[in-house]
Amino acid sequence: MAGVKLDVSAGALLIFALAYFFDGSGIFASLLPAAAVHEAGHIAVLLLCSARIRRLRLDIFGLRLDYGGTLGKRALLCAALAGPAAGLLYAFPAMRAAGQGIRMSGAVSLLLSCFNLLPALPLDGGRALALLCRARTVLTCSRVTALLLMAAGLWALFEYGSLSMLAMGGWLLVYNAV
């Protein structure tokens, strides 16, 4: 672990700063521990499976982790599911905690974990599915999930005036379009 390079791209720093600047409700602050626990879950399993981590990069697309060595199917499956699992393990005690900030980060962690378990690429659920099924099956599953999410998003839009779910479904559909 001694030779690990740590990079933070300027773009990531900017998004971080912008989010911090514009976030008045404390949601960004509660996302920090939730996301940290999620990624720590992935990293812990990769390390346990003796992947040699060379470089960690934080760019606008999230955390990128360069590791050396080849991993088996079970290890990759565990690594994909470890993020949501860690998130859920954190979420339930945190939501019972006394502080409002911790309770919020627990709720964020719960939503983050559930969303990441959806069977669509590039989410963790889709990644696990990609190890088990043919590429074409995974693509179909991702598109169906995206369309279902968009349908639910349309309902949310008309019922509550919220665009968020529709946007996420659209993003998943675009990601799996080509």
Added chain:
Amino acid sequence: MISAGIFILLTLVKFLVPGAAQSIKDQTQKILCRDTDYTQVLLYISSLIPERDEPAPPVLETETTPEPAAPEPAADKPFYAPRSLSASMRGYMPEVKVPAGEELTDSVESRMSDGTIAAPEPEPEPLPEAVQTFIDSQAAYPDYEQPANVSYLMPELPFAYAAPVAGYESSGFGYRMHPIQNEVKFHYGTDMAAWSGEPIYAFADGTVSFAGYSDSFGNYITIEHGDGWQSLYAHCSRLDVSSGQSVECGGQIALVGATGMVTGPHLHFELTHNGVYINPEYYINYTWQA
């Protein structure tokens, strides 16, 4: 450069004209949070979890030590009638994902400083971690000698290289139980399981020295990378290059298949230096996009 500029500008604005910064902030928040108060939704979700008198289960993060007996502050109570909110909460499920994964330096640093990871004990001749792990794994076959034409060491490659396929390891380099002959045999390469038709990429720049068929390897390719380095890609369903052609590192050369002596589709990948087999797993690197 641009983002650094915006960052500095924002910081300056925040410090020099706090009033203006505040109004920008309020405006943006009004636009972003027009439809719902996310804070209330999130707090509502956490209030769905029933309070318990018994101590909460162990927590991952130290900062979350719960105080189960503490009286509930009024502010933490549900804000809306449960039915309408549980529905609206579902509407916001994906929203939290948007900036996810942008602020993970914390977790990374805590993992590195907590010391759980592999502090290797000092040795007289420190081998690279990868080599040591491999040699340890071969200790499971004490009755078998290291073959003469094999090196367990990890020489530095004199060229840039890339992973030959996206897949998972199904059988590693070294002694293993042979899946067809059902006896312990030395495996001179690494098997990467992948679906038939997945692209295979050249490990490094070089010239194709052979592209053809054999009964055991099926359709296979060998590439010379100079200085005596050679790589081999076997069991392909289709070959995209021919003998004598030069290839670039990471360029597609074939498709994964199940030709030759196999039990299923995979890439058998070998790396040799002047005829000596090297463990290719030392040089296969992947990126985990979180």
